[in-house]
Structures are given as C-alpha cells and as structure tokens.
Amino acid sequence: MTANTMTRHIREGSKSIYRNGWMSIASISSIVISLFILGVFILLSFNLNVMTSELDSKVQIRVYLQLEVTQDEVALLRTDIGNMAEVSKVEYVTKQQGMDLLEESLGEDGKDILSGYTDETNPLPDSFTVEVKDPQTVGMVAKKIQALNETNAAQPIWKVKYGQGSVEKLFQMTKMIRNFGLILVAGLAITAMFLISNTIKITIMARQREIGIMKLVGATNSFIRWPFFVEGFLIGLIGAVVTIAILFLGYDQLLSYAATNLSFIQLIPFEEVWLMVGSVLLALGILIGVWGSTISIRKFLKV
C-alpha cells in the first residue's frame, strides 16, 4: 500500500467518526467507562498487593507482659520463646521504647495526644516482639507462647496479640476485588464492542453505494475494509486516551490527598504505575475498537 492510499484510509476513517456523531460518542464513552473501571481495579489491586506484602513482612507477635514482672522472669521468658523452633527473632521492648514506637506511628497528631504521659505515668506494659520464620505459623506460635503462662506460677504474660487473620482477609479481599473487576470489565468490554460494531455498521450502511461502486471498478477487499478498520482503531484509541487522562488525573489527586490526609496509607507513586497501566489501557482500547469493527466488516460488508 502506498502512503497516499494509507492517508486516504485514515482520512476516510476519521471523517466517518465525525459524520456518525452521537453514535461515535456513545462508542467512545462505552470504551471510556469500561477502561476506566478496569484502570481503577488495576490500581486498586496493585496498591492492595503492596499493602498485603508489606503486612506479610510485618507479621509478628506482640507479647505484652504484666506490669509487675521481674527482670528474671523476663529473661526466662525470653529464652523460652527464643528456643521455639519456629521463632526467628525475639526482641524485648521496654515501655519507654513502646511509647517511642507509638509516637512514631501516630506521627504529628500523636505528639499532642501522648504529651500528657511522662516516664512515670506511661501506661504501656513491657513487651516482646516475636518474629517467626514462616508467616503461616504465627497463630500456632502465639498459642504456644500463651501456654507458657500455665507452667509459670507468676503468670507473667498479660496478652498475646498478632494479626489474627487480617492478612488472610486482605488477601481474600484482593482476590475477590480482582475477580469481580475482571467480570465487570469483560461485560463492559463486550458492550463497548457491540456499540462499536453498530457504529461501524451504520457507516457501512451509509456508504453502501460508495462501496458498490468501489467493488465495481475493481477496488480490492482490503482497500474497502481499511477505512472501517481505521474507524474502529481510532474510536478505541480516543477512548483509551480519554480514559488514561481521567484516570491519571484522578490518581494524581488521590495521591496528593492521601499524602496530606491519609498518611498511614502508603500508595504506589505515580511514576511506578503509569507506564504499565497506560499501555494496558491503550492496548485494550485499540483491541476493543478493532475487534468491534472487524465484527461489522465481516457481517455487513460482503466484499
């Protein structure tokens, strides 16, 4: 194909998007809606993945001790826990260190809340932070530590705490969101394709006479098909570009909002997602557009 012919196909394809007016807008909108929802789900599951893996690495057991525990008992407990095969690390956290950690995790706001406490009035107990080799064993190890209380008359352990299924729940939620998202997006993509194939059908109907003459003078089938193919491609491309613009602007807003108001949530920075999300949406948009037009060409353009 010569450059001239290609220029003609692109010109004809673009013209008919303009000519089809509302039908084109409906097709583009349907692509935008499905791609936008897909984009939201991609970003959501990316962020959830990062959050869960972060949580995963933080799976640890906090063993809070009674306030009046002696140093000997602390040392004894420490060896008992440390001797467990599943445990990788035991760390003793004094109440002062506990206060520092709390302050740190609360950030700026925490300073005011905690300013009333001095070393003497610190209500926090001493504690151990226990890390296990395999996150799966957390529950079992926590029970074993709790059980140490029963063999010890002083009952030095006040409370044993761990993630208690929050990790699993988060994993499950991610999976559910992903599946739900996929089904929704598939449904919407099919709708979009249907709308596009309808739009192209209208173009084909409107140009029946032109197509007939082209066939008569000996235009090849691919020559006749190209403008419709271009039309579908452009509808998909425009839809994808619009979606990407909306999605990225929205995510940018979310990032700056989260940075100031939701400091405990760590979102993936824009630089790390834009290329992947952008190219997926672009590719999918074009695919939907081209597919939609192909359906129509095959069905209504008996060349």
Place this chain on the structure above:
Amino acid sequence: MIEMQDVWKTYQDGSHAIRGISVRIEKDDFVYLVGPSGAGKSTFMKMIYREEVPTKGQIFVNGFNIGKLKRRKIPFVRRNIGVIFQDFRLLPKLNVSENVAFAMEAIEAPKKIIKRRVPEVLELVGLKHKLTSMPSQLSGGEQQRVAIARAIVNNPTVIVADEPTGNLDPETSWEIMRLLEEINYRGTTILMATHNKDIVNTIRRRVIAIESGQIVRDVIRGDYGYDG
C-alpha cells in the same frame, strides 16, 4: 473478448434466468442486448462482471474463467470492465472530477496519474467545463457522461451498459450513443442492454436477442425486432 459456453444460471427458488447460452463476443464488437423485461439480459451482463456466478458452464472474459475466479482476483478482472447503469450511480457528495477520480483512487492509482487522467477523460465525454460541478447541478445526460467517464477512466477492454439511455430524452440519448460509438471506435468492446428501438434500428450493430434465458437471435447488423 467474452466467451460463454453452455452457461446456466438457476436462482435459489429454482427459476432459470439463463438456460444454456453459448456466445462469443469479439474485441471490437458493439453488441445490443435486446429482449423483453425479465428475459435474462441483466443476469447475462452481471455474470460478465461477476456480480452473479453461473450455476453451470463457463464464462471467459479476457481469458479469465470468471466462474472459477479466486475471490481475491475478482477486483483485478473487474478493472478491465467498465459498467454503466440506467440510474448513473454517481456519488452525490462528490463533484464531477472527484466522482471520476474515485474510480482511480479505488484501484490505488498514483496521484500524479489521476490528476492528469481525470480532466483528459472528462474532456473526451465533453464535460471539460464542469469539472467542479456537483451531480445535482447536472442534467441527466451530463450525469450519464460522468458515469461513462468513470467507467472508462481505468482503460477497460469491455464496457457493459445496462440501459444507459433508459432515463434520458431522445436527443440526449443520441449524444450518449455517439459517445459510446467513439469509445468502441477506440477499441473497447461494448455490450449494451436496451429497449430503445430507434437507436438499435438506426445505429446498426450486432443484435443479440434473449428470451426466457436463451439466445433466440444473433445478427451481425440486426434490427430491434420487437414492437415499441
């Protein structure tokens, strides 16, 4: 050159449009196709440019076996056949030049050649002064001239015309006939279905009469042979 060998065309409902036609049309021939409406003239012509495929028998156009043609070769055979209709079939949104250029663009002719060839052909059909007119601004005769220009612009070896004067007044019809004669004189085969008795009886050429899908008469310098 067109050759048909025992060609049959049977439609889905079992009706026979063409029943065993064998005919040979030479390169310089000017052929009138006459006969009552529904006798099979249109089917006869449609089979030549492969709008219809024969159910049985063989058709050769310029050496190509039309019935056995591979789909993607059809366009290239059609480039050697120009078709003209009673209702002109111009594109209303394109002007005269564009309508003719369209036929060249469709076969991906280079721009430079299109630019040179289109005015040349429009001059030949006598529309040099109407290059930028829209079809709606033209008379019926002028529109048919544009259609003829479009049919010959790609230099076909055969022109198939289905009642080209059917929508025109007598005077305009004569002008169109003079144009077709001129094209034939330059070496293009012309096959023309017509109901115009005056034309057939005045410009004496080969006449093939079709009735009920069969050739009932084939005369080198024939007459119309029907009333009215």
